[in-house]
Amino acid sequence: MSDKPKIGIYWCSSCGGCEEAIVDLNETLLDVVAAVDIVFWPVAMDFKYEDVENLEDGELLASFINGAIRLSEQEEIAKLLRRKSQLVFAFGSCAIMGGIPGLANMTNREEVFTRVYKEMESNDNPENTVPQTEILVDGKYNLKLPEFFNSVYPLDQIIPVDYYIPGCAPSPDTIKDAFTAILEGKLPEKGTVLSPNKSMCDTCPRKETKPDKVEIEKFTRPHQYDKLDDGKCFLEAGIICMGPATRGGCGERCINANMPCRGCYGPSNNVKDQGLRMLSVLASIIKSDKEEEIAEVLATLPDLIGPLYMYGLPSSILFHKRIE
Amino acid sequence: MTETGFEPKIVAFVCNWCSYVGADIAGSMKLKYTPNVNLIRVMCSGRVDPEFIMEAFRGGADGVMVLGCHPGDCHYIEGNYNTLKRYSMLKPLLDQFNIEQDRLYLDWVSASEGEKFARVMDEMNDRITQLGPLNWDKVIDTRQGGEV
Ligand code: SF4
Ligand code: SF4
Ligand code: FES
Numbered sequence: 001m002s003d004k005p006k007i008g009i010y011w012c013s014s015c016g017g018c019e020e021a022i023v024d025l026n027e028t029l030l031d032v033v034a035a036v037d038i039v040f041w042p043v044a045m046d047f048k049y050e051d052v053e054n055l056e057d058g059e060l061l062a063s064f065i066n067g068a069i070r071l072s073e074q075e076e077i078a079k080l081l082r083r084k085s086q087l088v089f090a091f092g093s094c095a096i097m098g099g100i101p102g103l104a105n106m107t108n109r110e111e112v113f114t115r116v117y118k119e120m121e122s123n124d125n126p127e128n129t130v131p132q133t134e135i136l137v138d139g140k141y142n143l144k145l146p147e148f149f150n151s152v153y154p155l156d157q158i159i160p161v162d163y164y165i166p167g168c169a170p171s172p173d174t175i176k177d178a179f180t181a182i183l184e185g186k187l188p189e190k191g192t193v194l195s196p197n198k199s200m201c202d203t204c205p206r207k208e209t210k211p212d213k214v215e216i217e218k219f220t221r222p223h224q225y226d227k228l229d230d231g232k233c234f235l236e237a238g239i240i241c242m243g244p245a246t247r248g249g250c251g252e253r254c255i256n257a258n259m260p261c262r263g264c265y266g267p268s269n270n271v272k273d274q275g276l277r278m279l280s281v282l283a284s285i286i287k288s289d290k291e292e293e294i295a296e297v298l299a300t301l302p303d304l305i306g307p308l309y310m311y312g313l314p315s316s317i318l319f320h321k322r323i324e
Numbered sequence: 325m326t327e328t329g330f331e332p333k334i335v336a337f338v339c340n341w342c343s344y345v346g347a348d349i350a351g352s353m354k355l356k357y358t359p360n361v362n363l364i365r366v367m368c369s370g371r372v373d374p375e376f377i378m379e380a381f382r383g384g385a386d387g388v389m390v391l392g393c394h395p396g397d398c399h400y401i402e403g404n405y406n407t408l409k410r411y412s413m414l415k416p417l418l419d420q421f422n423i424e425q426d427r428l429y430l431d432w433v434s435a436s437e438g439e440k441f442a443r444v445m446d447e448m449n450d451r452i453t454q455l456g457p458l459n460w461d462k463v464i465d466t467r468q469g470g471e472v
Contacts (some may be wrong), residue, residue: 106420276374279417283409289395294412304417317378322422322463 005061008040008052008081009091012074013101013152014067018092019043021169022064028176035183036061040081052080060085062182064165068094068101068314069153073146082159087187089178093168093264095155096193097274098314100168105313105320106305108150154315164193168264168311171250195249197269200261203248206233215287219301222259234260235285238300240307245271245278262310273317275308332452334361335380336389336445337372341399342434343391349438357442358449361389368392369430370403374414377428382460387427387452391444394432404432426451427458 011019022029023044039060040047063085069075082088093099104112117123117130133147155161165178178194181187188194201207210233220238222228227237234241234255242263243255254261267274286297301307309316338344344365350357366372369392380388390411392404411430418425429448433441 273375273378276378279374279413280410283413284406286409289405289408291408291412294409298412298416303420304413305420308417317375317382318421318460319382319464321420322458322460324422 002037004035004037006037006039006055006059008060008063008085009038009043010040010063010065010077010081011043012065012067012078012095012155013070014092014094014099016043017169018066018094021092021167021172021175025172025175028172028179032179032183049077049080052077052084055084057083058086062087062089064089064091065155066091066095068098069155069158070101070104070149071146072149075158078155078159087162087182088155088159089163089165090155090161091165092170093166093266093311096164096166096315097266097312098152098154099311102152102154102312102314103305103309104152107321108323109148111323113148151320152314157314162190163187164266166193166195166247166265167250171253173251174249193247193266193269195247195265198248199268200243200246200248200250200252200255200265204233204243204252204255206231206255209233209236211236214285216285216297217287218297219282228258235281240278240282240301242274242278242307242310244281245274262307264311266312266315273315274312275304275316278308279304330453330457332360332386332449332457333384334358334387334389334448334452335385336361336363336391336448337366337369337376338363339369339392339399339404340365340367342393342397342432343369343441345435346391346433346437346441349436350441351438353438355438355442357445360449360452361445368398368400368403369407370398370400372407374410377414381423381427381458382464384459384461386455386458387429387448389429389431389444389448391431391433391441394434397432397434423458424455426455 040052063081065078065081065088069078090096094101113130117125118128131145131148133145135143137143165174167174174195209231214235216238218238219240222239225237225239239260241260243261245267246261246263247265247268250265263274267277271277286294288294288297338347347363369390372390377388390407392407393399395404398404407430414428415425418428431444433444
């Protein structure tokens with residue numbers, strides 16, 4: 001075996017986009033592969049959990065874990081990788097904040113199983129079988145499945161995380177900068193999110209058009225608006241753009257494609273709850289001081305969880321909907 | 325103690341310039357009102373970040389109050405208008421988290437309204453007693469869940 005530093009890459013509850021983002025590094029990926037040994041990457045290469053168990057504790061320089069934690073298997077592997085790694089990187093919005101799978105914290109296991117296994121129109125499940133963690137087949141084969149938790153967790157609610165690589169998925173530059181910092185030994189202090197600590201609005205190409213005081217009389221959704229490409233700040237048109245509550249560094253990808261930011265880079269350092277920060281911003285731009293008029297404006301915004309917590313429900317202060 | 329034995333835990337963010345003085349007046353008038361409300365003095369109701377309110381619920385509060393100066397009287401001119409707008413938006417958000425809207429209460433209490441201060445405290449206490457405990461700790465500890 002070479003004496004190059006070893007790394008591991010693992011996925012939990014995610015869509016595969018983070019893995020794709022690594023592959024999309026193109027030539028940079030070749031540089032990375034030349035500099036390190038990838039000893040665990042189930043999506044791309046054939047490894048077994050045993051291979052990781054057989055490593056010394058701390059033998060991996062770094063693990064990159066994407067996806068949120070929803071299954072006991074994911075928790076186990078995250079803990080195993082934590083033991084075997086000097087550094088753990090939460091990779092992507094789901095690992096950092098719960099991500100889009102985290103919207104499942106509006107429901108729970110019982111509701112998910114009932115819908116998916118018992119009620120779904122396309123089901124053929126007359127006995128209403130739902131997944132069990134253990135089942136004896138033919139009286140002799142004891143089969144096990146991971147446990148499906150009631151909630152979706154960000155990685156750092158399960159294991160200590162050293163660094164965060166934000167984005168859904170992280171942009172090639174964000175990933176490249178992180179790898180460079182690791183390989184050149186230039187990592188900042190632990191706990192850092194590896195993207196500039198400023199808001200999206202600071203670097204937004206539409207910033208100049210944002211008036212000092214935005215005032216709106218109704219909220220508009222992107223599909224209801226035919227001037228998305230007019231180069232003007234989205235908020236002014238009453239379109240929710242998460243820019244004010246979101247960390248910069250993605251290269252303003254959505255805005256450059258004429259769509260508002262949905263917040264995938266998460267909040268900047270001083271913000272604890274991205275959704276609540278955005279709520280404050282949105283409340284302040286409503287053009288009225290009267291209770292009834294405010295209510296009329298808010299009636300144009302029937303759902304708050306979706307826009308405010310598209311990526312961050314499990315890392316919000318309340319974490320989960322109350323279900324009795 | 326109520327019949328059910330439930331004593332609500334209520335947090336009230338109280339503006340220094342009006343409602344907090346109102347509380348003082350209520351005290352010097354020797355008005356009796358519920359001891360279940362913990363007052364937190366803030367410089368303006370507009371200083372009450374929605375994060376404070378959600379932290380209170382998460383930390384075990386059964387109800388949260390925000391008391392500020394009457395519209396037009398805010399020491400910082402528009403602080404309380406901003407409070408009203410955030411509050412109007414927090415209510416439907418609480419709804420989505422399945423927290424009864426009545427657990428959050430906003431009102432204006434001036435420096436001379438000692439009686440109103442005592443009254444809104446008692447009314448809030450009654451509402452929350454009716455609603456029962458919120459117990460967010462239990463919501464968060466969902467890990468094991470029930471059988472399906
Ligand atoms: S709100 Fe959105 S469009 Fe407006 S300046 Fe900020 S990031 Fe740009
Ligand atoms: S603009 Fe916003 S949602 Fe789009 S990639 Fe950047 S941070 Fe993510
Ligand atoms: S100073 Fe009292 S509400 Fe602003």
